[in-house]
Amino acid sequence: xxxxxxxxxxxxxxxxxxxxxxxxxxxxxxxxxxxxxxxxxxxxxxxxxxxxxxxxxxxxxxxxxxxxxxxxxxxxxxxxxxxxxxxxxxxxxxxxxxxxxxxxxxxxxxxxxxxxxxxxxxxxxxxxxxxxxxxxxxxxxxxxxxxxxxxxxxxxxxxxxxxxxxxxxxxxxxxxxxxxxxxxxxxxxxxxxxxxxxxxxxxxxxxxx
Amino acid sequence: xxxxxxxxxxxxxxxxxxxxxxxxxxxxxxxxxxxxxxxxxxxxxxxxxxxxxxxxxxxxxxxxxxxxxxxxxxxxxxxxxxxxxxxxxxxxxxxxxxxxxxxxxxxxxxxxxxxxxxxxxxxxxxxxxxxxxxxxxxxxxxxxxxxxxxxxxxxxxxxxxxxxxxxxxxxxxxxxxxxxxxxxxxxxxxxxxxxxxxxxxxxxxxxxx
Numbered sequence: 001x002x003x004x005x006x007x008x009x010x011x012x013x014x015x016x017x018x019x020x021x022x023x024x025x026x027x028x029x030x031x032x033x034x035x036x037x038x039x040x041x042x043x044x045x046x047x048x049x050x051x052x053x054x055x056x057x058x059x060x061x062x063x064x065x066x067x068x069x070x071x072x073x074x075x076x077x078x079x080x081x082x083x084x085x086x087x088x089x090x091x092x093x094x095x096x097x098x099x100x101x102x103x104x105x106x107x108x109x110x111x112x113x114x115x116x117x118x119x120x121x122x123x124x125x126x127x128x129x130x131x132x133x134x135x136x137x138x139x140x141x142x143x144x145x146x147x148x149x150x151x152x153x154x155x156x157x158x159x160x161x162x163x164x165x166x167x168x169x170x171x172x173x174x175x176x177x178x179x180x181x182x183x184x185x186x187x188x189x190x191x192x193x194x195x196x197x198x199x200x201x202x203x204x205x206x207x208x209x
Numbered sequence: 210x211x212x213x214x215x216x217x218x219x220x221x222x223x224x225x226x227x228x229x230x231x232x233x234x235x236x237x238x239x240x241x242x243x244x245x246x247x248x249x250x251x252x253x254x255x256x257x258x259x260x261x262x263x264x265x266x267x268x269x270x271x272x273x274x275x276x277x278x279x280x281x282x283x284x285x286x287x288x289x290x291x292x293x294x295x296x297x298x299x300x301x302x303x304x305x306x307x308x309x310x311x312x313x314x315x316x317x318x319x320x321x322x323x324x325x326x327x328x329x330x331x332x333x334x335x336x337x338x339x340x341x342x343x344x345x346x347x348x349x350x351x352x353x354x355x356x357x358x359x360x361x362x363x364x365x366x367x368x369x370x371x372x373x374x375x376x377x378x379x380x381x382x383x384x385x386x387x388x389x390x391x392x393x394x395x396x397x398x399x400x401x402x403x404x405x406x407x408x409x410x411x412x413x414x415x416x417x418x
Contacts, residue, residue, distance in 0.1 A: 014381060017296065018253055022243060029238055031282055032256055034231060044227055048337055066294025074291035082287030085275025087226065128257055134302060 003053035004164065005043045007036040010058060012110060013073045014142075016131050017116030019124070024115065025072045032076035037083060041054055052095045056163055059172070064183045069138050088171055097169045101159055102183075104176060105150040147186035151175060212262035213373065214252045216245040219267060221319060222282045223351075224326030225340050228333070233324065234281045241285035246292060261304050265294055265372055266308035268381070273392045278347050297380055306378045310368055311392075313385060314359040358383060 013020070013028045031192045040055060047053030062070060063077030081100065086202040117123060119139065124132060156175050174180070221235045222229070249264060256262030271279060272286030290309065297307040326332060328348065333341060365384050372378045383389070 017246070022247065024352075025243060025246065027244070033238070033288075034234060037226070037234065037284075038231065038281070040225075041227060041229075045337075048340065053382040063291065066291055066296070066298055068295055071246070071292045071295040074248075074295045075288035076291075078291030079238075079242075079284035079288040082272065082275055082283035082285075086277055086280040086283045087275070089275055090277040090340075090343065094339065125315060128254075130303065131257065131299075134299065134336045137308075 002008060003043065003047050003050060005040060005047070005055045005206070006051070006160070007039045007057045009035050009095075010060070010077075012114035012116070013138075014069055016069060016115060016124075016127055017071045018127065018131075019117055020072055028076050028115075029073050029079070030088075032073075033079045033083070036080055039078075040087070047091075047096050048094050053089070053097075053166060054169065055087070055096065055098045056160060057098070057100050059084075059102040061102060061104050061180055061183060063100075063179075064102065069135055085171075098171065099163045099169045100172045101156065101163065102172055102174050103151070103156060103179065105146045106156055106175075107150045107152050111146060210236050212252065212256050212259060213261070214249060214256070215369070216248045216264070216266045218232045218244050219269070219286075219319075221279075221323035221325070223278055225278060225336055225344060227336065227340075228326055229281060233391060237281050237285050237286070237324075241282075242288045242292070245289055249296070256305050260347065262291075262306075263294070263373060263378065264300070264305065264307045265369060266276075266309050268293075268308070268311040270279065270311060270313050270389050270392060272309075272388075273311065278344055291308045291353075294380075307358060307380065308372045308378045309381050310365065311381055311383050312360070314355045315365055315384075316359045316361050320355060 009031055011028060011031050013024065036057060043053070043055075046053075057080060059080060060077045063079075063081045066074050083178045084098050084100055091098055117135075119136065124135075127135075159173050159175045163173055174183075218240055220237060220240050222233065245266060251260070252264075256264075266289060268289060269286045271283045272288075272290045275283050293309055295306050300307055326344075328345065333344075336344075368382050368384045372382055383392075
């Protein structure tokens with residue numbers, strides 16, 4: 001039997017950073033980062049003991065480049081990238097594959113569950129008008145992106161199945177099939193595998209062939 | 210008077226992920242991520258009001274690529290990258306510059322203050338021998354890197370001063386002068402500025418000339 005761990009939980013947080021409380025920020029990290037890590041921790045010893053397994057984690061383009069008014073959300077999604085890259089370097093020595101399924105906007109309840117500072121919120125009264133104007137613009141941009149570019153969950157499931165069925169899964173999968181241009185600016189080796197192998201060679205080189 | 214915020218606090222955490230408690234993981238994020246964000250939050254309204262300012266944050270190569278046995282540390286440093294990139298996209302509209310000073314190993318008390326699972330720790334008795342062997346190898350690698358490649362704090366201070374004195378600071382500075390090869394695999398535009406400008410254009414384009 002093949003062991004498969006899928007980590008998919010995630011919540012959003014949108015609004016000017018000045019208005020975010022420490023408790024709210026902690027909650028986002030609790031779900032998005034620690035939820036993911038604790039899920040992996042629960043299955044890791046058994047996977048290592050069996051010398052096989054797959055760990056699939058839902059990533060986000062917000063984990064690959066910053067998004068204004070999403071400082072804490074991006075922090076949590078970047079954090080997942082860091083944890084997964086670190087794990088992937090180690091776990092290839094156990095025949096355990098880590099894969100990030102990097103999603104853009106998807107038609108789920110994400111927008112419903114998203115914690116967002118709404119334009120009518122009284123907290124916005126503390127804010128300078130320039131920030132408020134940019135925030136309005138950002139929300140419009142965001143609505144239009146979700147209306148025009150959001151993928152259906154079935155399309156995302158297909159990518160998960162690709163990763164699950166592949167004999168040698170990549171580290172990073174982009175759900176739309178193309179690497180978004182901003183991510184391309186940051187990542188020359190989009191599947192991430194070369195980076196992980198190089199790191200392993202540097203550190204554990206006496207083990208490599 | 211020019212407003213300058215410097216965020217430098219950070220702690221490390223090293224050891225097999227299976228052995229990390231939730232409380233320990235939370236502490237690392239509390240210092241490395243929330244400490245940084247709260248410092249920025251404290252000065253942001255005044256910087257915005259003055260329409261100028263500089264935010265300098267100590268980053269780490271561990272925020273740019275994963276390191277085995279450093280899942281939580283890398284998560285926290287990646288998180289800082291995400292928060293700072295997000296902020297930088299917005300704050301260029303306020304004439305506030307965000308810069309990350311990306312350090313490799315530095316001769317500070319970092320190693321003394323580092324939370325590390327030591328080889329004699331009883332907690333390691335729960336661990337499989339393969340992981341233990343790789344962890345020993347990692348610790349040796351780490352010692353040799355710090356002995357052979359660690360920079361002095363004076364060299365780092367010079368980079369901070371460069372960023373402070375530059376009329377148009379970059380987003381990302383590498384303290385050794387060269388982008389580490391693994392980071393190069395990930396970042397084609399090493400100073401990060403193009404990525405930030407592109408993001409801003411996409412979202413706030415009606416403001417751009």
